Amino acid sequence: MKTIIKWPGGKSKELNYVRQLIPKDFDRYIEPFFGGGAVYFDIEPKKAIINDRCKELILFYKYVKDDLDRESFKVELYRYVDCWEKISNYMEAVFEELLELYLDYRQGLANSSQMKERVLAVFTENTVAIDNHFNINFTILPGNLLRQMSKNTIAKLSRIMILEEKQGCLSTEDLMKNIETAIRSGFYMHFRDLLNTYSVEGRIIPEVKKVANYYFIREFCYGSMFRFSSKGEFNIPYGGIGYNRKNFRKKVDLIFSEKTSKILSNTIIETMDFEDFFQKYILTDDDFVFLDPPYDSDFSKYEQNSFTLEDQIRLSKCLVNLNAKFILIIKKTDFIMDLYRDKPGVNITSFEKTYLYNVRGRNNRKTEHLLICNY
Known part of the structure; x- marks a missing residue:
């Protein structure tokens, strides 16, 4: 299924890379930086917990799900x-x-x-x-x-x-x-x-x-x-x-379709800092976590909830100790490589992404991205 809201940095075009790495069997799907939710809507999990810091975005999903009116x-x-x-x-x-x-x-x-x-x-x-x-x-x-x-x-x-x-x-x-x-x-x-x-x-x-x-x-x-x-x-x-x-x-018809309602019906929707999110929910090796955080670049400042280098460090510490299987997709930079290189059990692969839009020259047309996982 396609996403129901347009979101910058959506991963619809990277699904072929991500699908190859998704575990075949997992109990819950977890996504702390949900955005447009391309992977979530693609795999249509039976149980999920999603989270995003953008309050307007989360209100949108809650209205669609019928948590609100x-x-x-x-x-x-x-x-x-x-x-x-x-x-x-x-x-x-x-x-x-x-x-x-x-x-x-x-x-x-x-x-x-x-x-x-x-x-x-x-x-x-x-x-x-x-x-x-x-x-x-x-x-x-x-x-x-x-x-x-x-x-x-x-x-x-x-x-x-x-x-x-x-x-x-x-x-x-x-x-x-x-x-x-x-x-x-x-x-x-x-x-x-x-x-x-x-x-x-x-x-x-x-x-x-x-x-x-x-x-x-x-x-x-x-x-x-x-x-x-x-x-x-x-x-x-x-x-x-x-x-x-x-x-x-x-x-809009898709937003209010029976299929969308069915997918969201068994999904818990949160809006909080990712570290608080990980502390609230106890994850096990039966869970699968997909992470698409704001990138280590100026582009991460284009949302009012900016994502800093300190946040990237906090995230890496959370992931190193995570019990669940995870996939992290992120732009390759020296800073990110230093955070995850040589960590026990962490595997890193890469691919090239071509950006469709360029805001004031801050996005290179071709950029190398990383797929980081712990299995």
Whole structure:
């Protein structure tokens, strides 16, 4: 089974390496750094204990499992699906006007300031269309949605003009795709603003809304990455034109499928430090532990719960004394090799991984990874 949430550093593409090492017989599956849970969903264990420090992620899994109010979460998440699909209908209400004003801008019949004013007018005059397609109670701040759609459309049209000056005019079809991307980006940015907001006009956003919104942002942010500003605000942009036709409904259908419910039904879900986790649960040689901790690199700082070198040392001490069988997958560095090299009973193999995304040059395209196990 595939994972139900996008997560940076997911191990879906490494499953062929991991499968070869997984013990054939074990009683419980244990995963202290769960994330997207690619290995868990692939092997579909009958009993499991999973853990992650990210509270929003764990709340998501608890709502899906029905440890929390699953039905309310389901209703809220499908509201995102419905509104995402309605953007195509909203495009029909504004596209012709936006295309006309851009062609005037391209032909020099309107300058940059006039283009911006006309874009704002198009969205302002179509507030009824926004209200009809996107319920006010759902958007919470409809004025911000309007502002973000306008802002992203203005920025997109300005970039298109620069692109066309270098490479020639885009077709009407390509202009439509780009304008749709701007509108969808504005929709995404509005809900990203909500992600960074605890309350709106003195009204606290309900937890079920926050978790559904968190899932939506994880699904549509570029590369499923984490990055936060100096103010602690999540600031990854919309994934881009390739995300416009994503089958969001199919993904949410999987979340609430009978198969997902069955897998999670016998799973204990925790959120704590990994050392506390190991102290809470007594593991035996009938257990299998899979570990995919944040790597020994700057990338581990892209999540607000940073994972330091001291944490890597703590983890290595836990694993050396672990009774259960374990597999640790991690990027190869001198520091990591020094932690595990020559430890009794520890076996180390390696493979190359190619990263699909590169954030500010901090990820090498090809990196050697280690598979460390104690059997």
